Each structure stands twice: as structure tokens, then as C-alpha cells.
Amino acid sequence: MKAAVYKADGRIVLEERQVPVIQDPRDAVIKVTLTTICSSDIHIKHGAVPRAVHDTVRGHEFVGIVEQTGDKVSRFRPGDRVAVNVETFCGECFYCRRGYVNNCTDKDGGWAMGCRIDGGQVEYVRVPFADNGLTLIPDTVTDEQALFVGDILSTGFWAAAMSEIKPADTVAVIGAGPTGLCTMMCARLYGPARIIAADTDEKRLELAVKEGISDVAVNPAMADAEKLVKDYTEGRGADAVLEAAGGNDTFELAWRMARPNAVVGIVAMYEEPQKLPLPDMYGKNLTFKTGGVDASCCSEIMKLIECGRLDTSCLITHRTKLENIMEAYDIFENKMDGVIKYAIQV
Numbered sequence: 001m002k003a004a005v006y007k008a009d010g011r012i013v014l015e016e017r018q019v020p021v022i023q024d025p026r027d028a029v030i031k032v033t034l035t036t037i038c039s040s041d042i043h044i045k046h047g048a049v050p051r052a053v054h055d056t057v058r059g060h061e062f063v064g065i066v067e068q069t070g071d072k073v074s075r076f077r078p079g080d081r082v083a084v085n086v087e088t089f090c091g092e093c094f095y096c097r098r099g100y101v102n103n104c105t106d107k108d109g110g111w112a113m114g115c116r117i118d119g120g121q122v123e124y125v126r127v128p129f130a131d132n133g134l135t136l137i138p139d140t141v142t143d144e145q146a147l148f149v150g151d152i153l154s155t156g157f158w159a160a161a162m163s164e165i166k167p168a169d170t171v172a173v174i175g176a177g178p179t180g181l182c183t184m185m186c187a188r189l190y191g192p193a194r195i196i197a198a199d200t201d202e203k204r205l206e207l208a209v210k211e212g213i214s215d216v217a218v219n220p221a222m223a224d225a226e227k228l229v230k231d232y233t234e235g236r237g238a239d240a241v242l243e244a245a246g247g248n249d250t251f252e253l254a255w256r257m258a259r260p261n262a263v264v265g266i267v268a269m270y271e272e273p274q275k276l277p278l279p280d281m282y283g284k285n286l287t288f289k290t291g292g293v294d295a296s297c298c299s300e301i302m303k304l305i306e307c308g309r310l311d312t313s314c315l316i317t318h319r320t321k322l323e324n325i326m327e328a329y330d331i332f333e334n335k336m337d338g339v340i341k342y343a344i345q346v
Helices: 039-045 152-162 178-188 202-210 225-232 250-257 298-306 322-333
Strands: 002-006 012-016 028-035 062-069 081-084 124-127 134-136 170-174 194-198 216-218 238-243 258-266 287-290 316-321 341-345
Touching (some): 002 322, 012 322, 039 322, 062 124, 134 298, 152 178, 170 250, 178 194, 178 202, 178 238, 194 225, 202 216, 225 250, 238 250, 250 258, 322 341
Parallel strands (some): 170 194, 238 258
Antiparallel strands (some): 002 012, 028 062, 028 341, 062 081, 081 134
16 A cells, blocks of 8 residues: 655655554554645654654544454444544543543553554554544535544644633734644634734735634734734733744744733744743743643534534645645645645545
């Protein structure tokens, strides 16, 4: 079978692999029908994810059909259409019992697929802890509608929840890429007065406003984003700031845009360390929340898609097939042709 594989020299290549088999009674083998490329795949390619293992299949955001299940899988059966969670988790350890599934202590727990074990840019994939890591796709939801449930929608849902957004708040989201746009969509569920999107890509800002994902857009390279946020909030700053860009200066922009006593949520994956200038922010009494997504609400997200409260169809700007994934990587990594997300048919 064809698979996109990460090599030790930082390349990703399309090569032939053996079809996986059940290794544990809690496993399922999934026939992948639709997959995509995530910014995290690019971070891995750049060597910015130290725990990523060479010679593993990329991909942690995909949907498919259950092909085979282990003896201890009880919630799914062959033929079920499923979305696959970015994280595999045992459901029994200290962290899993508290919903912190990103920190599952099992050797295959947390973000493993497409990082430490084979992921979903492939024809078939083995999913550990299938009862926990799969979400049934309703008949009324298409593969494209469900494609982002397990990762960027879970990230946006987690980010919005941790930011303590209240009705009529002003929320600023830095980064109008796929994760930032999903974060705005999920922030909207909490009834804020306005969502302000900040990005240096004018086309992405236009999309955010056109689709009603954000109410206001600002390009920090062309305007004073901090001042704009304060103008909308009587000089206070945003009630919640979510940083989903991971640029050289976006961490500083995030805390500067926040009002005193606000929550600053760090959603981005940085490739370099960031500085926390405590003297400069003294007296703002900010709460910083950060970390990897705890993707433990996929069923709830799927219900929100089913009833029309979440719709990510506008994020899919490009479609191709698995045999063309190398070209897709080039376009996605270099942000060519107005790309936001790919839907890659397998």
C-alpha cells in the first residue's frame, strides 16, 4: 500500500508499506478514505518535534471505514464510518480519568499517530485503543465535514473552552490558518460580542470575515493590532486572546492585546523558545494556558457538525489523491495558491 513516510534527513516520501495487522485486542484497522496535511506535519519535517520517530507514516487527521477490530473493541464493528482522534489514550490512567488525554501514560498514549507510530496518510492504518480513539460518523455527515474532527476542530474546541469565554466578550485570535479559523468557530459557540482575527495573510483574513468566522480582521504588518483591539474595548484589551500562529513575535502580541486579568491561550506549536517578559507585563495579572490539545470531546464536536453549529467546509480549498500527496505537501508548506486545507482522497 502507498504511504507518506518521514525520513531521517527531513524528507517526506511516498513509498510502499505493508498493510497493518491487529497487534493488541483493543486495536482496529481502518481503511482510510480521506486524509489531510496538518501544520504539525510541517513542524515534524523541519525537525521541530523531537519525539517524532523517523520512518513512520505521517498523518493524524483522517476518516475511514473500520476494516477489522480486536477482540476487546466493543463500540465499533467492520463497516462503520469513523473519524480518528489525533490522540490515542487508554482511558484508565491518572490523566485520562481527568480528561487530560494528551498526557496518557501508556507507551502509545497521547499524540502518537503520525508522530511516534504510523499515521493516516496511507491506505490502511492501525488505531490503538479504538474504543476511545474513534468517533462514529452519522449518515448525514460527509467525510469532508468530519475530516477535521479529530485534530484542528478538537484543538479549537479545547482552546475556546480553556479560555473561559463569556457571552458578550471580545475574543482576539492570532493566526487565521486552519487551526486559528477552527478556534474562531469554536469561540463563537460561547456567544462573544465580537471575534477579532489577526494575520498577515490578507486572503485568509478576507475568508474569515466573509464566512462570518470573525467579525473584525487586522493585519499586524499593516496596522497596530493592539490599538485596534483596545479601540473596540474602551481601551481595556481583549477578554480572551488565543495565539494560533506561532510566529516570531506573535507570543508578545498575544499578551499585549489582552486586558488585565484576561486569559491568554497558547494554541500554536512554536519552533523556537519564547520569552516571558514578566517585568513588562507586571500588573496585568494574566493567566496563561498552554499545551497540546486534549482531544476528548470528539463525539460532542460531531453532534455540533450534525446539527449545523460547526461547518468547516470553507477550509477545504484543495482536493487531490494520495498518489499526488508530495505535490500537496509542497503547496501546503509554502502556502501557495491560496491553500488552507487539503482533502486527500485515498
